[in-house]
Amino acid sequence: MLGMILRRLGMIVPMMVIASFLTFSLVLLIPGDPATRIAGESATPEQVEQVARDLGLDKPFLVQYANFVQGAVTGDLGTSYTYNVPVATMLKERLPVTLSLTMVALLFALLLGIPLGVIAGRYAGRLPDRVATGLTTLGLAVPNFALGLLMIQILAVERGMFPATGYRPMSEGLGEWFIRLVLPGLALSMIVAAEIARQLRASIADTLRQDYMRTATAKGLSAPTKLFKHSMRNALMPVVTVLGMQIAYLLGGTAVIEAVFGISGLGDFAVQAVLGRDLPAIQGIILFAVMVTLVMSLIVDISYGYLNPKVRRS
């Protein structure tokens, strides 16, 4: 187990280095002179020079990169132009919001995806499977922000069942916090729920063909025991492996969902940064997001190892 963790770490560290390099290289994509671009059309030469010095754009590329990494490691990601606040401070401020949204969405995704997948896999090829598979196929195609907009209009504005927009921190009460995350969480969870369901369908159907399931029948075990204890424990493992990837989707998906629901989280920060050509903020956000994804995938791998005795015991 420890060996597995170390091996995974050995893979992730170089990926982090590559990720930071790619993130920093975004500056190369800026057409024309970066400093002029960032300072804006109407900037005076002095302002442009100031920007160039602030960002270290006058130094050789690799020196700039080294400074960027050094800063990033010590938690200094530069200063956001649009907010005039250190990027790291912004991230720290916005993280709890987006984390709340992502976690609620993940919860919904599991609550929706697992039953759908189990039903589809258990009754593979039969009517319940067709219904469940139809739903997941639809879930993958409907744009989640359009769905969010409709939910706001119908469930919040017309019926008043939920608050339409906004976010309340958990410190103002768990109920207040949760009720505002229901609709955005649901909208954000759709695709991930569908992915989980599809994966689980395939792996449940696969386990049901295994010899150990025949053994379970020969032992006279009840249908629920067979399905939930013998099949599910095996079938969930491949689901766990796709979950890491899904967390990246959730994180990226917050940008649109936060815009739709008027939530000021990381996604909203990202949109503002992009609209404002805020290079340090863009780099900071994307670096942060990819690091979170990599760490998440490490955690997922470790929990996979925990679930799978073959990995755990070796």
Add this chain to the structure above:
Amino acid sequence: MSLESGTPTAPGTPGTPGLTETAGRVAPRRFVHRFLGRKVNVLAAGFLFVVTLLALLAPWLAPHDPLTQDIPAAHLPPFSPDHLLGTDILGRDVLSRMLYGARVAGQAALVSVLIGMGLGVIPGAMAGYLGGWYDAVLSRIADTVLSFPPLLLAMAIVGVMGTNLTNAMLAIGLVFAPRFFRVVRSSVISVREETYIEASRSIGTSTAKIIRRHVFPNALSPLIVQISLACGFAILAEASLSYLGLGVNPPDPSWGRMLQEGRESLFYTKWPLVIPGIAIALSVLACNLLGDGVRDSMGDERGHK
């Protein structure tokens, strides 16, 4: 926004063939027969064909100029005289805007997939064929790019390059590159080991010819699957970016922008929101179903959906 096509199998399964492992060689005629044998596939392909046709012919088919405003005629419901799909908040004809929006969606799918393939296919084939450190380095880079949340990466690229449709398509294409890389790489690896490749190499067939004769046909079907899925994702991503104001610039019509504008009409009518929403959903659905259909017709009899 699913771009993953391989399916990990449950433990205890000795080598279940997944898409990434076997390229599933089915005789072309058998493939066509199987593919057309399922109504869903035909429907999906037909739908995409019609949408493409509508998009191409938009300038001739559109009953109105998509940009002409007619404020007194705002918020007309569908099936109004002269406005088959109604009008939006500024009284613009929704049908005309939808037709021109289809052009944008189709363009986004086409260009971004071409960019993604341009960046991913050749390096993927080389990585699979050559192996060694070349493969190791490129694979690690591809894996890293895959760890970036796709939409966020596209936003960042648009952010530094400037917000317009061309840059949005370029950004989405960059997101696709590692996915095409992986698909091509794994199907090349799966044929590289085959004996008939060894045989043709030993009788002196040139590398280019081996790739054309053996490697390419094998990589084709998984590639088509990936292209279909990528088109679906591109349509969603373009809509998302345009919704956020990071893609098509107003007043040009795009399905994503129309959703954004439809939001402002919500007080009066849901149609300007529902119509582009359905169009996006159906197009993405058709792309995904097409991808599933190709994969299921490819050879894996047990065809996990």
Add this chain to the structure above:
Amino acid sequence: MSAVPTASDRLPLLEVEGLEVQFRGSSGWTTVVTDVALRVDHGSVLGLVGESGSGKSVTCASILRLFPAGSGRIAAGRIVFNGTDLTTLGERQLNRVRGRDIGMIFQEPMTSLNPVLTVGEQIAEVVRRHGKVGRQAARARAREVLDLVRIPNAATRMRQYPHEFSGGMRQRVMIAMSLATSPSLLIADEPTTALDVTIQVQILDLLKDLAAELEMGILLVTHDLGVVADMCDDVVVMYGGQVVETGSCAEIFAEPRHPYTADLMRARPSIEGRQELYVIPGRPPTPLEWPGGCRFAARCRHRIEDCEAAPVDLHHLGDDRLSRCIRVSELELGGVR
């Protein structure tokens, strides 16, 4: 089961009659096993012999109805176990027989155990399922049966997972699992086929000892006549989805009454004999290739025209001795003992 013989003990433990099994194919149901009859008595071992594809495993699976949902069905016949016809039971009632009164072990010890549950748990769960026992008692029983099948360090091994066991050890675990509820019948479907030769001997010795010790009936499926000679009291030979010969082990080996049985014996490597190994030409027909007449005719050395004319019935040759050959009275087939 009481030690004193009672009236019910003299009834057969398991009696299968006129069994017909069908599988669902691409074009409707196909019959894969027809008119199978066999009997297992209390405390005795019945060998079910035949090449692969003869229908032995299907026969076994049909006793506990272990077909994947919707893919197989019992079309005709009775499976009477301890006086109850299992074919009339619903799934729930059958579940009380499965694992409690009838234990089963399979050919593939590598895949028949659930990879994510500990061995101890897999044994304990069947104990808890069929008896009103607590977690502790069930685990104690699991340890007991692991000792019984001679797995060293049972207490430690309980907490291990199947992949930590070798093939032979896993088959011991399967045996322990099937014995944990003290069933009166054990169905062993080619329990040693997937194992090394030396391990095979160990497992068979274990089964033989346990059968005697626990006084349970065993239905042993095998394609190895050596195993039959070693273990069984009675033998049923199957070919092409039918029973072709039935008799006691001694009788069958001394004087086979069906050409197929005789050929099987000639095809068996013997330690003493130095003669060349006989190979039965051809291969058994699949259910779709079954001929109208004798199903073995195409490969039979004693075939005459009449063999292929009409289906052959089982001929009674006295006490529990049956043969499905029209020339049974005229042929002189050599035995091995």
